[in-house]
Amino acid sequence: MRSFRLMALLAICLMLLAAPVQAKTTITFWHGMGGELGEITDEMIKEFNASQDKYEVKGVYKGNYDEAMTAAIAAFRAKQHPNLIQIFEVGTASMMAAKGAIRPVYEIMEAAGTPVDTSKLLGSVASYYSSTDGKLIAMPFNASTTVLYYNKDAVKKAGGDPDHFPTTWPEVAELAKKIKESGACKYGLTSGWQSWVQLESFSAWHNVPFATNNNGYDGLDTKLLFNSPLHVKHIDFLSKLQKDGVMVYVGRKSEAINAFTSGEAGILMNSSGSYAAVKAGAKFQWGVALLPYWPDVKGAPQNTVIGGAAIWAMAGHSKDAEKGAAAFLNYLLKPEVQARFHQLTGYVPVTLEGYELTKQQGFYDKNPGTDIAVKALSDKKPTINSLGLRLGNFVQIRNIIDEELEAVWAGKKTAKQALDAAVERGNAELARFAKANKK
Numbered sequence: 001m002r003s004f005r006l007m008a009l010l011a012i013c014l015m016l017l018a019a020p021v022q023a024k025t026t027i028t029f030w031h032g033m034g035g036e037l038g039e040i041t042d043e044m045i046k047e048f049n050a051s052q053d054k055y056e057v058k059g060v061y062k063g064n065y066d067e068a069m070t071a072a073i074a075a076f077r078a079k080q081h082p083n084l085i086q087i088f089e090v091g092t093a094s095m096m097a098a099k100g101a102i103r104p105v106y107e108i109m110e111a112a113g114t115p116v117d118t119s120k121l122l123g124s125v126a127s128y129y130s131s132t133d134g135k136l137i138a139m140p141f142n143a144s145t146t147v148l149y150y151n152k153d154a155v156k157k158a159g160g161d162p163d164h165f166p167t168t169w170p171e172v173a174e175l176a177k178k179i180k181e182s183g184a185c186k187y188g189l190t191s192g193w194q195s196w197v198q199l200e201s202f203s204a205w206h207n208v209p210f211a212t213n214n215n216g217y218d219g220l221d222t223k224l225l226f227n228s229p230l231h232v233k234h235i236d237f238l239s240k241l242q243k244d245g246v247m248v249y250v251g252r253k254s255e256a257i258n259a260f261t262s263g264e265a266g267i268l269m270n271s272s273g274s275y276a277a278v279k280a281g282a283k284f285q286w287g288v289a290l291l292p293y294w295p296d297v298k299g300a301p302q303n304t305v306i307g308g309a310a311i312w313a314m315a316g317h318s319k320d321a322e323k324g325a326a327a328f329l330n331y332l333l334k335p336e337v338q339a340r341f342h343q344l345t346g347y348v349p350v351t352l353e354g355y356e357l358t359k360q361q362g363f364y365d366k367n368p369g370t371d372i373a374v375k376a377l378s379d380k381k382p383t384i385n386s387l388g389l390r391l392g393n394f395v396q397i398r399n400i401i402d403e404e405l406e407a408v409w410a411g412k413k414t415a416k417q418a419l420d421a422a423v424e425r426g427n428a429e430l431a432r433f434a435k436a437n438k439k
Contacts, residue, residue: 096137104138154284162285176188193252204305216392220437232416234294
């Protein structure tokens with residue numbers, strides 16, 4: 001009898017060993033998060049994988065934003081595209097126009113039985129990545145906006161108040177000059193992402209249009225408007241600071257972060273998502289402030305525009321894989337995940353619950369200025385001029401703007417010449433995009 005029981009137990013064990021272990025469904029996620037941001041993103045992916053046993057997300061760094069988008073297009077054509085791809089906000093209109101290449105997020109979330117309640121998302125973020133009828137096309141991920149970082153030690157040496165940063169352009173320029181003259185830093189100020197910070201966000205912050213058709217939201221037959229007298233005045237003002245050695249231009253993207261953290265420049269205008277890099281690199285006391293504004297512009301300051309990127313679901317994958325993609329996106333929306341990502345990176349929480357949890361945890365009290373990005377986006381209800389931009393092939397248009405601005409900094413063109421040329425070239429690019437995407 002005992003022998004029979006042992007044999008039965010052995011048989012059961014052998015059956016269990018022989019039973020196939022159900023493999024996890026792999027979800028490939030391509031992204032453009034490098035450095036400290038890449039490490040934080042990798043950790044989030046590991047935590048999701050450990051939280052359940054059905055899916056395994058594999059994060060793949062595909063270079064910077066431009067490179068990641070180019071790689072996604074090439075992969076789709078070769079039918080080797082990922083399940084999920086991070087695309088920066090500049091590519092939104094192009095992605096929306098890519099019929100057949102994407103699966104709107106609201107569709108895969110509803111199919112998985114976990115529809116997204118967009119009322120729980122930060123309003124300005126949700127509206128940017130939604131269709132005209134309010135359906136979420138892409139999942140906001142690392143949402144950012146433009147902010148100003150300043151070297152408190154340099155401001156103090158220049159005779160300024162390190163705890164009360166000035167708010168207008170004339171005041172900030174004067175402080176930047178004093179920072180240079182005092183020897184606190186070689187340069188007074190620098191700016192990353194010049195076209196985004198100094199023209200796109202500048203337009204929203206001053207409640208003036210960047211383009212017709214409600215900045216491109218209302219149709220493809222859109223014309224650019226950023227060569228207005230106000231825009232020309234602003235770029236001309238910056239060009240004089242550049243000529244006087246008060247401002248320094250070091251690159252089109254985030255190269256300016258190093259100029260700030262090294263102590264070379266005392267003021268940095270860049271993405272709120274630069275927080276992690278600034279915190280890791282700066283060896284001095286620093287603060288965060290709102291962008292300056294021109295006091296003679298009625299209605300300024302208004303609100304800044306969304307930056308950063310969203311996660312897009314690509315078409316052509318199995319229903320099980322789409323359920324896995326939905327599960328990962330839902331994980332990213334958890335309040336504790338949103339709060340931690342926001343606190344570590346400086347990107348804004350895309351959910352109101354993430355923002356409220358951060359407040360409850362006392363993070364803003366312990367880290368003054370870290371709520372600046374949220375305030376910049378949401379302290380005022382967005383206007384038609386400050387909702388953001390929805391322009392076709394804006395990647396190329398931004399490159400055009402950067403090229404023309406570089407001619408200004410080099411003294412080869414006046415502000416008016418450069419902006420007129422950028423508008424003309426940009427409008428030609430918009431016309432090509434409209435023609436290619438006519439129904």
